[in-house]
Amino acid sequence: MKDKAWDKRRKIMTSALHLIAENGFHASPAAMIARNAGVGVGTLYRYFKNKDALIREIYMQVRQDMDDIIYRDYSEELPVRDRFMGIFTARVKYLLAHPDTYKFLEQYHHSPYYFNKKREKSASDEALFTDLLDYAKSRHIVKDMDNKILCAIAFGPILFLFKEHLTGSVRLDDELGGKMAGACWDALKF
Amino acid sequence: MKDKAWDKRRKIMTSALHLIAENGFHASPAAMIARNAGVGVGTLYRYFKNKDALIREIYMQVRQDMDDIIYRDYSEELPVRDRFMGIFTARVKYLLAHPDTYKFLEQYHHSPYYFNKKREKSASDEALFTDLLDYAKSRHIVKDMDNKILCAIAFGPILFLFKEHLTGSVRLDDELGGKMAGACWDALKF
DNA sequence: GGTTAAAGAGTGAATGTTCACTCCGATAAA
């Protein structure tokens, strides 16, 4: 059965995700990842060519999972502002529920893995947000700037704040998330 | 003379800063840092207790240097908006001129160094921005939220965008920096 | 000033540890 095999594979990935979130890439040796997943080191290398491949695969998986949930009940019927608010608050909810994912992603995004390697475009779901922005710009609802820039304005603050949340200097919750969404919308709108 | 000695110390620190910015913490061995600084490995350990201490000291130094320059010609005489714009654009200018510093800082901020250790408050200069916010809030010029949150709204976007700038997907320059400052101000203001 | 001794800075080969990764015997599935 493939099921068992893929179960181990997933266990290795989540084990690595947690350890890396907590200790960083370097301080999460393969042996520890394997032990934590309840498998032998050899098994890890059966499923992943090397540690880098494992890390890169976790990255892609985790992005996919996150986007799937954030855009799960996204509807193009709603007004632009509501759509934005929905995406924003869904993102906050996801971050709060999955701090390890945040830690992993941000570590990855600020490491040479991300800087030095070619862009991996998954984009499929990211495209929904891009479409939203394009539509909003055509209607002069949001500022006419490059989408990357609008993304920065829209999500830069919440990522920044979540970092502070994790160090304990701010308490982020759904309510504050809503306020942030409002403020970020103000920055976006024409 | 102390001068020579501190010269080596500084050389080690800048060498480490560059290597870490480029290769990350783990892929910058002490031997390479020393070689790059033109000193022996032993010398590194004469000036720094260990690699962690070196990294932590670079972090504090680099923050200090950055704040010194950003707030160099900050004046409390100007209107609130102008003060904010000045700080923001000075920050952009600094980032553009010192990408290695950005890479180092962000790597540090998203690593266990920052997450797991107690807060190191230098704050001296950060305090100027906090004061500005407090004043602006008292005058109902900016939204009444916790300073950390306002910081996130103010600087989250530009940090996010600079990351994209470094991967080449956006070209950040002084002009775009100015536009970002304007947009972020919109998010801040009451 | 000249001589010599003490102090301190600088070094890199040597050390012990840790790691990523392999390999082969054990185990389970078919």
Place this chain on the structure above:
DNA sequence: TTTATCGGAGTGAACATTCACTCTTTAACC
């Protein structure tokens, strides 16, 4: 029995850190 999957001791390489030593500067003395 044959075949596919696992596991973890084993391996070499790479690393952080040390230490025994040299070279340079300073201090002390005449």
